[in-house]
Amino acid sequence: MADQTLPVPEYSRNMRLLSHSDQGGKPDGVQVMVHRGYAYIGHMVSQGVSIVDVRDVKHPRPAGFIAAPPGTWNVHLQAHDDLLLVINARDLFADARFADEKVYYTRSVTDTLSHGPSDRGWSAGLRIFDIGIPDRPREIGFLSVDGIGIHRIWYVGGRWAYVSALLDGYSDYIFLTIDLADPAKPRVAGKYWLPGMHTAGGEQPDWPLGKRYALHHAIVSGDTAYGSWRDGGLTLLDVSDRAQPTLISHRNWSPPFGGGTHTALPLPDRDLLIVLDEAVLDNQEDGEKLIWVFDIREPANPVSIATFPQPVDTDYAQKGAHFGPHNLHENRPGSFISSTLIFATYQNAGVRAYDISDKYHPRETGALVPAAPVSLMDKRPGRPRVIQSCDVFVDARGIIYSTDYNAGLSIIEYLG
Template identity: 85%
Template structure:
């Protein structure tokens, strides 16, 4: 693809678009991992995952697609060393009951799907050998009962960590996975918020219209920093991977709108970046923020500031979701910084922030990609508006961002 044919971003400041890919005609993207100069992209609609060769980021080249089993989505994945871990879960957005997003985001998933007789999907984690980056070979499958896995944290070594909706629970909970033998993965431990274990007789004590569910946890040392959507933030002690223990729990919803999605530890500074995802159109779920917490005392995390919000236009009325979605997660081998933070802001694109002064985060760059050329999201009434979803920054500082419909944007940071 030549530079001339790049889509023109709607807005940019200290960032420029250098490459774009329609991911082999499947421009719907959720999580992206760039590993050994190949991008692995989980899809929201195209059941499976794509591989894009980004050895030359200005000329990305589609390098393959691996279909998911029938009825299954592969929205999230993790790559490290020679392994690629891909989630398998029921394709919920293909279910007519979730055509209205509110149903997905404002009540427990198990409540909506209970009574499903046919098990027409795969649930668990599929593990691939990617020693040849564009030829993933499946080596094992960790099968689970229930809806399946939403997201994984895996950065090498023996342990992976997943959010999984297994039978007997109201929604996604925290599981530790033992990969001592990657060809024979095993569930080792689990933890959930009280009220979620319905089969154990627990009943929810949270308000109607709130969804308590683990989005995912990021691990630093022996602590898991876990985001529970409307259930807030937990710090878990996982020294014993088979028996996670609660260190602290914070929830600021209400008064804020919930949707806690990502908690990124910055261990060298005793800080934690915590992002609340905007999940409904036109800010119907309230203003969503990126928070900075001081976690010097893990038993008492304290919010000390919020990141500035995009202000160059009225994004609320632009349509679709306005607000944070995800952070670049400082994975080993990628760009790692405890002062420069990258986030996606859905209809306000990709944002960079300087948090050198933790009490006054500053925006230092932004790029809002062009509206998607086509709509892959077939749910009725979805507006044709950019929804920058995930962001990954490689060791050279090149930014890769996905969109539900708009393909892969490859961006240079000029700040």
């Protein structure tokens, strides 16, 4: 059930906390999707997916749990129509080699795992569930892949899904198109990677030491995939032929900026692209991270024209843990869709709303910083007990749902 006493937010402006859920005693959360009145939440620690009934947003209640296979992450997922797609990947944060998160974010995952023992005690691929009955998912298909597995998905119905996957023979996560013509028999249709990533093909990385080139994910609009490659920057890919994705343009601003490109959200009606760089290390050790506005009228030449303002209501850089952007609400079909009001998570600075009616001068219009977690689900050594607002989903009514690695689900009303 929802917590009886609402945690008191550390800060709020033009937002109010409606309710909170510990997600059935599993308060660690990564990606959240709200579909037909149910929240589906991928976990970082609890190895599975929680289902929370949010039809009454003031009284959320646990409604089920999908266990992951042993040793497997289910951190990301997508829900549309009657399908729920859930990633399977090796639980990297359970591996002692990644106990220091700097290792995960500053070098190739394949390179790290090449040192020391390795077993195949995890499942790698994509699980597909029928959610015609929302709180009774029924697994109907599985796409198995070689390697570490899949990290994140973009799926908004129809035949095609798009994933980032770390396959054997590659240095890190690359772009795949997935054919779901028969959801019970998904198959890989096409691939794209940055030059230097196909190690089995003899390619050699040419990027600086301490940088991690890896696709976080791509958002697809029409026949263009907007890909975020962590320290590898931004790509626009032509996916009109799903079997042969081709490069339209590639931009990278790291260095001089700190990298971590995480989400690229197209606003096609305005020829704009909102690009977010994730803060990945404590105390801004990876530098100041920003949310950028790109003009993409000419897809072959995306141009940055503005950045979002940073939170200034307190000194978040000194607060501890990660300060900086993590993710955007992604304007999915059936959710809240706007090309002028943008929602982002800012980790130790909570959830933020921005008005970009003037594309050259974005301004913050609301914020809510949830209370610190009561305890830590994240068992990596030395993690501070500080809010780390992770993902944000805004439903068609404008209700905000935000997860945290330790602090449960916050359900928030925007008042701006």
